[in-house]
Amino acid sequence: MNKMLWILVVVASAALFLAAGIYAKTVPDVIPLQDPAYKEHKKGVVQFSHGKHQKDYAKEYADLYARGCGECHHDKDGKPLANLNEGDPVQKCIECHKKPGEVPKELKKQWREKKVKKADQKKMKLEYHAEAYHMNCRGCHKAFNKKYKPKKAPTTCTKCHPKKE
Numbered sequence: 001m002n003k004m005l006w007i008l009v010v011v012a013s014a015a016l017f018l019a020a021g022i023y024a025k026t027v028p029d030v031i032p033l034q035d036p037a038y039k040e041h042k043k044g045v046v047q048f049s050h051g052k053h054q055k056d057y058a059k060e061y062a063d064l065y066a067r068g069c070g071e072c073h074h075d076k077d078g079k080p081l082a083n084l085n086e087g088d089p090v091q092k093c094i095e096c097h098k099k100p101g102e103v104p105k106e107l108k109k110q111w112r113e114k115k116v117k118k119a120d121q122k123k124m125k126l127e128y129h130a131e132a133y134h135m136n137c138r139g140c141h142k143a144f145n146k147k148y149k150p151k152k153a154p155t156t157c158t159k160c161h162p163k164k165e
């Protein structure tokens, strides 16, 4: 091989490594949770500290993170994706929890009147994007607050949704 060709090979492989490096770092530390499926966000947009949740909290409160990334990410059957890696493709919650927003009040009332079983209510509730989020986020935060008193993870609206101007 002549010299020029060698230089080309070196440059090309360096570019590949670089691209791989950038790809592996694509999960931002803070993700604004503002799904475009919504016509309008009634509440202030949650600035979710993905980096802290996935690294710092997972290490410090390992007991709450038995399923690793799978505490929040799961497959089409709801099975936790415990061994997810940075750079793996991740489906957005909306792809499965398809209905934007929370369960409409009217519908909740109907469920109560018809005495729909709690388990069935939960299933139907989970079709709604904001309900799936609230269940996931608040679920862990409640467990945390109970165990790590007096420390507090947010469970009230404005602690996650900043007040709109």
Ligand code: HEC
Pocket (backbone or CB within 6 Å): 026, 027, 028, 031, 048, 050, 053, 054, 068, 069, 070, 071, 072, 073, 084, 085, 086, 087, 088, 089, 090, 091, 092, 093, 094
């Ligand atoms: C506390 C919950 C939580 C944990 C733990 C968590 N994630 Fe996430 N992750 C999210 C949420 C929420 C989103 C945004 C999903 C959406 O937009 O629908 C997300 C998005 C992502 C994305 C897509 C980023 C983008 O820019 O689109 C990747 C990749 C990802 N997570 C990887 C991981 C990996 C790897 C781990 C474990 C090391 C992990 N996550 C742990 C909640 C979590």
Ligand code: HEC
Pocket (backbone or CB within 6 Å): 072, 073, 074, 075, 076, 077, 078, 091, 092, 093, 094, 095, 096, 097, 122, 123, 126, 132, 133, 135, 136
């Ligand atoms: C590939 C499809 C898919 C994706 C993507 C997905 N889910 Fe789910 N999720 C499911 C299925 C299926 C279930 C089980 C539903 C049931 O039991 O009725 C489930 C269950 C849940 C539950 C209930 C868990 C429990 O304790 O019973 C929560 C909360 C939840 N998902 C939140 C989320 C969040 C938040 C995201 C995005 C970070 C997400 N899901 C992404 C399919 C998905």
Ligand code: HEC
Pocket (backbone or CB within 6 Å): 046, 047, 048, 049, 052, 053, 057, 061, 064, 065, 071, 072, 133, 136, 137, 138, 140, 141, 144, 151, 152, 153, 154, 159, 160
């Ligand atoms: C598996 C557990 C777990 C899940 C799931 C989880 N969190 Fe948290 N979160 C924590 C812990 C632990 C703290 C507080 C740590 C502390 O105070 O030291 C926290 C703190 C926070 C805080 C305040 C501090 C900060 O980092 O901004 C916000 C806001 C927050 N979480 C949002 C969310 C949202 C939004 C979701 C759902 C997408 C979510 N969390 C899901 C464990 C979790």
Ligand code: HEC
Pocket (backbone or CB within 6 Å): 033, 034, 035, 038, 040, 041, 042, 043, 044, 046, 100, 101, 102, 129, 130, 133, 134, 137, 138, 141, 154, 155, 156, 157, 158, 159, 160, 161
């Ligand atoms: C632990 C954090 C957390 C808490 C506490 C919380 N939410 Fe949310 N909420 C979210 C996340 C995350 C979403 C998903 C937003 C998105 O991805 O578009 C959401 C979505 C919503 C939505 C649909 C989007 C919109 O802005 O219209 C409404 C409505 C909502 N929440 C109302 C509330 C109300 C009311 C409370 C208090 C009773 C509350 N939330 C408490 C995290 C939280």
